Amino acid sequence: MEPSASSASHAKAPDPVVRFETHPSRYKHWKLSFDGAVARLEMNVDTDAPLRPGYELKLNSYDLGVDIELADAVQRLRFEHPEVKVVVVTSGQPKIFCAGANIYMLGSSTHGFKVNFCKYTNETRLYLEAACSESGQHYVAALNGVASGGGYELALACEEILLCDDGSSAVSFPETPLLAVLPGTGGLTRLVDKRKVRRDLADVFSSLAEGVRGKRAQDWGLVDRSVPRSRFDQTVIDRARALAAATPDKQGAGVALPALEVARWEDAGKAGADYRYVSVKVDKATRVAELRMLAPDAAAPATAEALRTAGADAWALRAFRELDDALLDLRFNHPTVGLVRLLSRGDAARVIEADRALAAQAESDWFAREVLLHMKRVLKRLDLTAKSLFAIVEPGSCFVGSLFELTLAADRSYMLGEGDDEGTAAFVGFSPLNFGPLPMSNGLTRLASRFLAKPDRVAELAEQTELLSGPDALDAGLVTFAPDAIDWEDEVRLAVEERASLSPDALTGMEANLRFCGPETTETKIFARLSAWQNWIFQRPNAVGERGALTMYGRPERPEFDWRRT
Amino acid sequence: MSSVVNSDRIPNNVHLGDDKKLQRALEAWQPRYVEWWKQMGPEGFQEDDVYLRTAISVDHEGWAHFDYVKMPEYRWGIFLTDPVPDRKIGFGDFMGEPVWQTVPGEMRNMLRRLIVTQGDTEPASVEQQRLLGKTCPSLYDLRNLFQVNVEEGRHLWAMVYLLHSYFGRDGREEAEGLLERRSGNPDKPRILGAFNEPCTNWLSFFMFTYFTDRDGKYQLLALAESGFDPLARTTRFMLTEEAHHMFVGETGVLRVVKRTCELMKQNKREDARAEGGIDLATIQRYVNFWYSCSLDLFGGEISSNAASFFANSLKGRAKEDSYPDHKALDVGYAMQVPVIGEGGRPTFRGEEVPLRNAMNEVLRDEYVEDSQRGVDKWNKAIAEAGVSFQIKLPSRRFHRRTGIHAGMHFDVEGNPLTKDEWEARKHQWLPSEADEAYLQSLMSKPVYEANQMANWLQPPPHGIKGKPVEFEYVRRHP
Numbered sequence A: 001m002e003p004s005a006s007s008a009s010h011a012k013a014p015d016p017v018v019r020f021e022t023h024p025s026r027y028k029h030w031k032l033s034f035d036g037a038v039a040r041l042e043m044n045v046d047t048d049a050p051l052r053p054g055y056e057l058k059l060n061s062y063d064l065g066v067d068i069e070l071a072d073a074v075q076r077l078r079f080e081h082p083e084v085k086v087v088v089v090t091s092g093q094p095k096i097f098c099a100g101a102n103i104y105m106l107g108s109s110t111h112g113f114k115v116n117f118c119k120y121t122n123e124t125r126l127y128l129e130a131a132c133s134e135s136g137q138h139y140v141a142a143l144n145g146v147a148s149g150g151g152y153e154l155a156l157a158c159e160e161i162l163l164c165d166d167g168s169s170a171v172s173f174p175e176t177p178l179l180a181v182l183p184g185t186g187g188l189t190r191l192v193d194k195r196k197v198r199r200d201l202a203d204v205f206s207s208l209a210e211g212v213r214g215k216r217a218q219d220w221g222l223v224d225r226s227v228p229r230s231r232f233d234q235t236v237i238d239r240a241r242a243l244a245a246a247t248p249d250k251q252g253a254g255v256a257l258p259a260l261e262v263a264r265w266e267d268a269g270k271a272g273a274d275y276r277y278v279s280v281k282v283d284k285a286t287r288v289a290e291l292r293m294l295a296p297d298a299a300a301p302a303t304a305e306a307l308r309t310a311g312a313d314a315w316a317l318r319a320f321r322e323l324d325d326a327l328l329d330l331r332f333n334h335p336t337v338g339l340v341r342l343l344s345r346g347d348a349a350r351v352i353e354a355d356r357a358l359a360a361q362a363e364s365d366w367f368a369r370e371v372l373l374h375m376k377r378v379l380k381r382l383d384l385t386a387k388s389l390f391a392i393v394e395p396g397s398c399f400v401g402s403l404f405e406l407t408l409a410a411d412r413s414y415m416l417g418e419g420d421d422e423g424t425a426a427f428v429g430f431s432p433l434n435f436g437p438l439p440m441s442n443g444l445t446r447l448a449s450r451f452l453a454k455p456d457r458v459a460e461l462a463e464q465t466e467l468l469s470g471p472d473a474l475d476a477g478l479v480t481f482a483p484d485a486i487d488w489e490d491e492v493r494l495a496v497e498e499r500a501s502l503s504p505d506a507l508t509g510m511e512a513n514l515r516f517c518g519p520e521t522t523e524t525k526i527f528a529r530l531s532a533w534q535n536w537i538f539q540r541p542n543a544v545g546e547r548g549a550l551t552m553y554g555r556p557e558r559p560e561f562d563w564r565r566t
Numbered sequence B: 001m002s003s004v005v006n007s008d009r010i011p012n013n014v015h016l017g018d019d020k021k022l023q024r025a026l027e028a029w030q031p032r033y034v035e036w037w038k039q040m041g042p043e044g045f046q047e048d049d050v051y052l053r054t055a056i057s058v059d060h061e062g063w064a065h066f067d068y069v070k071m072p073e074y075r076w077g078i079f080l081t082d083p084v085p086d087r088k089i090g091f092g093d094f095m096g097e098p099v100w101q102t103v104p105g106e107m108r109n110m111l112r113r114l115i116v117t118q119g120d121t122e123p124a125s126v127e128q129q130r131l132l133g134k135t136c137p138s139l140y141d142l143r144n145l146f147q148v149n150v151e152e153g154r155h156l157w158a159m160v161y162l163l164h165s166y167f168g169r170d171g172r173e174e175a176e177g178l179l180e181r182r183s184g185n186p187d188k189p190r191i192l193g194a195f196n197e198p199c200t201n202w203l204s205f206f207m208f209t210y211f212t213d214r215d216g217k218y219q220l221l222a223l224a225e226s227g228f229d230p231l232a233r234t235t236r237f238m239l240t241e242e243a244h245h246m247f248v249g250e251t252g253v254l255r256v257v258k259r260t261c262e263l264m265k266q267n268k269r270e271d272a273r274a275e276g277g278i279d280l281a282t283i284q285r286y287v288n289f290w291y292s293c294s295l296d297l298f299g300g301e302i303s304s305n306a307a308s309f310f311a312n313s314l315k316g317r318a319k320e321d322s323y324p325d326h327k328a329l330d331v332g333y334a335m336q337v338p339v340i341g342e343g344g345r346p347t348f349r350g351e352e353v354p355l356r357n358a359m360n361e362v363l364r365d366e367y368v369e370d371s372q373r374g375v376d377k378w379n380k381a382i383a384e385a386g387v388s389f390q391i392k393l394p395s396r397r398f399h400r401r402t403g404i405h406a407g408m409h410f411d412v413e414g415n416p417l418t419k420d421e422w423e424a425r426k427h428q429w430l431p432s433e434a435d436e437a438y439l440q441s442l443m444s445k446p447v448y449e450a451n452q453m454a455n456w457l458q459p460p461p462h463g464i465k466g467k468p469v470e471f472e473y474v475r476r477h478p
C-alpha cells in the first residue's frame, strides 16, 4: 500500500454520480477470459482511470468503479456462462495481487460514500461466495503477488486460496497497524468464521503490517496452499481443472444480460427513473422517494424453455434487475433521501403465476434457479439499504408472492383497511416464494423473521391460498397499520412526514438492528458487527482526525492517538 | 563455550563470552552459515589458501590482520564501533532524545524489515559472484574477489547479530531466511531486484563493486544515523569494509579502461576488440546497466515507507549532520513526475513532494554525485591516453524498474520514448547477448599464475599490504 503521497488531501470530494451498468467489452480494470470450464478473471487496475479525479489506482488498488466491474463479471458468469465451473481470480501485475481499497480514495471521500462503498464491496464478495455455494462456479484465488487488506479480503471470499511462495508474496491485513481502521470488507469475520483461523493467530496476523508468507500462511490456515513460484501457474491450472472435473454440467446455453432500458428525468426539485417494471420518483425537498414495481404484463413462461427464450426479458429477471439498479441509484446518487415509499401496481394473479412457474422450473433448470437466486440477492440488497422503507398497500397494488417480500422487508407497512364490498380493497397474498427460496441474510425467510415469536404461524400461512384484504392482513400480523378510507391519506402522510424528520443516523442504526432479528450468520456479522465497528472507527479522530492514522497515511508525520479506550 | 561459538573463532567486541542468548542463537546458526558458504560461496576455491584480511578487533591494529586462510575457516567476526557517550538521536520525531539501546516495541517490525532488507543483500552478492573465480584475470584480482566475498559474509554476520540479539524468535527465523533465499532463484529470490541479476563476468564484477556496493555505502550511511544505537554502531564499522569494495570496483574499471586505450593505440583503426580488449562502447553499456540497477535499490522516489523510517528516527540521511534541519517537516522536494502521455510517451508533471516522503531520492542525489567522481577519473585516463571518448552516467530515468519511472521508457539522456522506440534502440545502451558472449570469450581462460595478467586489463600499480603485484595471493590446491 504505497500510492503517491502527494494526492492525499483533507478536502472531501463531492460524491460522483455513479452508474452501475457495464459490460466486459468496456472493462477498464479486469480481463475476463475463458478456457473451457475455467474462466480467468485478471485484475489489472488502470492507474489513471479512477471513478472520480483526485487519486491514482496504484498497485492494483480498487475503488467503486473497479468493484462495479467485478460485480458485473460475477453476475454475467452466472447467467451468460453456465459452462464455466471454476473462476481463477488473479492479477495481471507483477508482484502484486491487489493492495485493497485505495487509501487516498477513502481519505478524500465523504463518510456516507465510504460507508456505501464498503457495503457495495461487501455485497459483491458475498455474491462471489454465493456463486461458489449455489451455482457451482468455484472461485479460486491465485495470489501471484502481495494480497494486502482488501486484496486478501477478496481472496477470502473465494473458495480456495493459492499463494505463490517466492519470498515476497504475502497475505496481510495492514489496516489496524498502518491505518488505524479494520479490514472491513468481511476480512476479520471470514478469517475466524469461514477459514476458522485460530483467534490468537488471527490477532497476530491482523496486527502485522507486513503480513505472512509462504509455509506459515498455509500452516496458519490463511491460505490453502503455498506453492513455489516455478510451479505456481501449473498448480493453479491443475487445481482449477480438478475442481471443474468434479463439478456437474449445466444443460443449455447461457442467457445474455443486455443493458437495462431506463429513462432518467429531472424536473424542478424532482428526479426519477423509469424502467420497464420499476419506476423511481425522488422529491428532493421532502427527501422522500417513491419506488413502484409493476406486475408482469403477460402470462408467465410456462416451461423452462419458454423462460429461457424470454431470457433477460422475463419479468422475474428484468423487474428485479431494474429494482437492483434503482436501489443502488437511491443509495449512491440520492444520499439525502431518508424514506422510500414502496408501491406496486398490476395484476396480483400474474405475480403469483410467475412465482409458481419459477419455483417449479427452478427445481430442474439452472437458468430458472439463477433467476430465483438473483431475486434473493436483490431483496437482500433492499434489506441492507439504509433508508426507511414504508410499504404502501393500496387498491390496485400487487403485493403478493415475491412482491409481498417488499412489504415484509419494509420497516412498516400501511394497508388500506377496507373489505372488498365495493371492489376498492387492497390485497396481499402468498406464493411458494414466500416460504423458503428468498431468505434474508440471517438465513430465515422474511415471514419467519416476522413471526419469530410464533414459528408455527408461518406453516399456517402457507396453507392460506386466498388473498387477504386490509383488516384480515392486519389480523394475521402481516401489515403494521390498516387505516380505513377516511383516515388513510392523513395517516400515511403524517407517518411519512414524521419519519422523515428523525435523525438519519439514529434511524439507520435503529432499522439495521430491528430488521435482522434471529440468528447470526457470517453475512449478518459482516454487515452488523464488522461494518458497524468500521463505520464507527471511520468517524473517530484516531483514524480520520487531523492527526489520525488514515489522514496521516503517506504523509511525512506520524499519527497521534487519543489513548482512551472506548 | 562451544568449539565453534567462542571469541577465538568469532572475533568480536560484543562480549560474546558472557552472552548466553547470543551464543545459543549462533550455535544453531553458525553451522548453517558455513554450510551455506560451502554451497553458495566461491565455487572451486574452498580448499585454497587465500591471503585475506580479517578484522579481529575494532582498533587500528586489529581491523586489518593479513594472513593465508582457507575461506570456510575464515573468522567472521562481530564488530560495532565504540559507543559515542551520551549519543542523542539526530533526526526525525525523536530527535534530541537519548538513542535506544533496545528496540522500541512499536518500531520492531519496521526496524526488522530495514535490517533484513540490508542483510539480504550481503549473502546475495556472494551468490551472484560465486562463479567468477573460474574466469579471473589474475591472482591479485581473484584474491580481491574473495576478500569482498568474505566481507559480505561478515556483513551478513553483522545483521544477524542484530536479529539474534534484539528480535527474539522472529529474529532467529529471519536470520535463517537470510541463508535460505538464493539470488536469481524464482522460488526464493533475494529481496531486491539488482541482487538477482547474474554477475557473470569480471567487467560486471567491477561495475557491481563500483555501483552496487556504493548503494550499500549510502544505505549504511543512512542507517549509521539510526536512533537504534546497535544498528548505528554496526553499520559504521561495515562502512570501513565497504570502502575497500568500491576501491576494487573503481580501480578495476580504471585498469580496464587504461588497457583498452593502450590496445586502441596499438591498432590502426583504434579497434580495441581487434586487439583482444574491451571497447569503450561496451564499457559504457555495462555502466548503463549496473548504474541503473543500482539506482533502483534506493526505492521509490515518493515513498511513505521512507517517510516513516525518517519520522521514526530509524533511517536518516547520509551525514545527517551536514543538513541544516533534521526534522524535514514543512519542506518540499521538487520532482518531475512522469505520466504516460500521448502514444504511450511519458510527459512530466512538476510536483512538490513532502521532503520526508522524498528521502529515498535525497539519498539517491548523494549517490549520483558520488558515482560521478570515479567516472571522472576514468575519463581523465582516457583523455591522457589521447583517446576521444567520455564515459557518461545515464540519466536517472533510464532503465528503471522501481519508482515513478518504472514501466516507462527513456533514453540515456532522460528523453521520453515510446515502448516501440525503446525496443528498437535499447541495445545501443544496454549490454546485448553478443556483448556478453564477447566478454565470456575474452575471459574463458582464468589466469592462475602469480606473474601473469589477462590481456584485457592493466596490472595494478601496487600489490596488497606491501606485497608485490606478482605475489601468490591465492595458493591453489590441486
Ligand SMILES: [Fe+2]
Pocket: B122, B151, B152, B155, B216, B242
Ligand atoms: Fe556489504
Ligand SMILES: [Fe+2]
Pocket: B152, B213, B216, B241, B242, B245
Ligand atoms: Fe560491499
